[in-house]
Amino acid sequence: MTRHLEQHELANGLRVVLHEDRRLPLAAVNIWYHVGSKNEVTGSTGLAHLFEHMLFQGSAHVSENGHFEHIQSVGGVANGSTWYDRTNYYETLPSNHLELGLWLESDRLGFLLEALTQEKFENQLSVVMNERLQRVDNQPYGLAIERLSELLYRQSDGSNHPYAWPVIGYMEDLEAATLDGVRDFFRTWYRPNNAVLTLAGDIDSAGALDQARRYFEDIPAGPLPQAPDIDPVAKIGPQGTTREILEDTIELPRSYSAWCLDGYGSDDWHAGAMLATILSSGMMSRLHRDMVYERQIAQSVSAMILPTEISAMFAVVATCQSREPDPLGNAEAVEQAVLEHVEAIRVKGPTESELERARRILLLDYRDSEQDLALCADRLSAAATYLGDPALAWTEPDRLLRVDAEQIRDLAERTLGQERRAAVVVVPKA
């Protein structure tokens, strides 16, 4: 099936991606700003995410709760999210309200600062602190990923790699955040020439482009800072295994192992995504079948690769089935099992039948997920932002399917060695 796709660049540098799919009377508005927690500096972590919250607090022509009020009162759904490399804002609307989405998004890009107040800032700071409590501090294993990233991205010279800190930020940095910091962040990064706007679904592409111009083109471009200068050594992860034992209020001990791979879009990244599927998708996957089904030492096991730009964390998380008789011993047993499987891949690679099964799983999963219009729009914005071409969102399955067994073996041999691993083991508090 041929699908419609256009990309335009407005005079102020805003890229507009259009995708018509008129099956349902829905329109997705999705805007990506190419700024995330990696653009923060030590001591003011969490700013990108806190800022995302402030973008829902009204702008010059939109009242304090106006964003959600306008969208929900017509039956729309809206949200935003912050990631290491980007911040996105999106709404799915009944398609006759497309223009409402453009009005709201352009108002907060072009006319935000005058509506920011200390009171709104303090309120959202409190909301974000509660978000951190809910997702991290009061969440079983909540601190483990945070610690794992710190270990994986620890620099030899003691400086901080921008993926070393959590997107939501450290509590002490949040406590020190100021409204001026938020304003500066906005002025630095929220420019049309640092954004991609995707309009997808039941739209008329010519009309939608006109409307995008109407609402966005008078918002001025601005100078953008240079991309952070990352020590190439940091891209390949720690030198020598670095491992820590954490105590937490949990029942089932858990082991995390992580390595650093090339970033999203690279050949290695695709091979890593295939490997993650081979290792843990489905009951027949290597880790699940051996550790969960046959030996019953694990309750669950999951391999994953994060879609990040500079480099990508490849992680395997295994949760023990029991804390008895020895929590640490059990955690080390699942950790060891993971390492043995990774080692086997490094030596022999996956089998052809494993690879074929993984391909089918990924393909069906992708096809299934394409039913979700908001997700389709988000993928187009992602490909345009990270890879420069929205059409690459649609050929991602092809790139995954092309990965062969030797590529995976080679990737594992080069990058998944013990000496480049960061590890966290979580055991119940004594």
Next chain:
Amino acid sequence: MNTATTATLDRSRPPAPARSRPCAFPPFEQERLGSGVRLWTIDVPGRDLVTTTLLLPGGSELDPPHLAGLASFTAGLRSKGTSRRTALEFAAAAEDLGTGVSSSCSWEMAGIGTTIRSEDVATGLELVAEAALQPTFSAEEIERARRRRLAELDRRRSDPSSLARAAFAHAVYDPTPYGKAAIGDHETTRAITRSEIVAFHEGAVAARSCHLIAVGDLGSGRVREAIEEKIECQLRSHGKRFDDEPAGLAPPSPTTEGRRVVIVDRPDAAQTQLRVGHVGIPRRHPDRIPIQVANSILGGKFISRLNLSLRERHGYTYGVSSSFSSRRGPGPFVIGTAVANEVTGAACREIVGELERLRSEPPSQAELDDARNYLVGVFPYTLQTIQNLASRLQALATFDLEHDEYELWPDRIRATTRQEVHDVCRRHLFPDRLVVTAVGPASALAPQLEDLGTIEVQPAG
């Protein structure tokens, strides 16, 4: 660029909408097959995907109290080995097609389902039928499943939201079935035997009260043929009668006298998980529509009274929401949130205040309009996927709803009045009889909550 257009742009007010494109629930077909199974289908061409689910009348509401968790335990085992394939062979057959066969279990029904490429639908249906009709329930697989379930129960002992959910259900509903977690507890999980599993399963597989849902690219009769070939002929030879209505859903224990406060003590907790509510209404209830509107105003969307108060005004929480569960019996009305420990009492008083306000006066016309427009406007968004549509059909089948339920629903929502919303709030919200469940540090919480009602403190886990 086009300065003329830009000059006329008035940003001070929202743009007027274009003409709306109507969106109705798509047409579906329902027929009773020769075996007695009722087949529900929606043809959604163009995605090359089909989702199918066989529903069996063996939900958790049928669990005997001393064997709580039996229904969902049995459901999980159906795909773990059949008379034709071992558990691994069964999994491989599905995964080789890129999918899996999932077992589900709600309070009312158990389900076996898969989402698969249309060209593979015959194999998918064959696996579904096999799991439904020929499971072996081998001793080895039973013990494997038991170990995993005991581990899951262990995990929940340190998970704040699981603890809050379980404590709330227990406080509101014990000793009726809704009072226990659907997966049971350690004691009941250890007590389940193979013969009870087999007996439960035999009772559930009765073609006359089963439903088969198929939504997606039905390929002009191809899926229908596969159903006949892979499922129908087997079900016909298997038809045993099972009561359409469950025999023994006891009425929930009403908490009629005053408020109750249950604190689950986690001395080191960094935050408090709160569940506040009481017995709600069954899915089939004449007040269901106005209750949906009322709940939307209270806590059913971001712009709701509770979220505007607790999050946007006070900054007590990252978010709060409320719901009336859809169950055959009167499921819970519950408000759920996580708040900073030191503001737990204040948050509870806000919640009580909002419930009292809904009882004391009707909502404003603007609030009513926003809620009605939201519910009706978001309807197409909730029907995007074949799985969304299938679950709507499942609800029709499970709760024996009228077939025009979704056709009439938007107009019924639009017709709801302020007075109706006020009336149902007075009938179904009871701020004086709330159960408040708080999972957090008891020493800090008890002084904040003592003016709400009698406090019981329980240890976590």
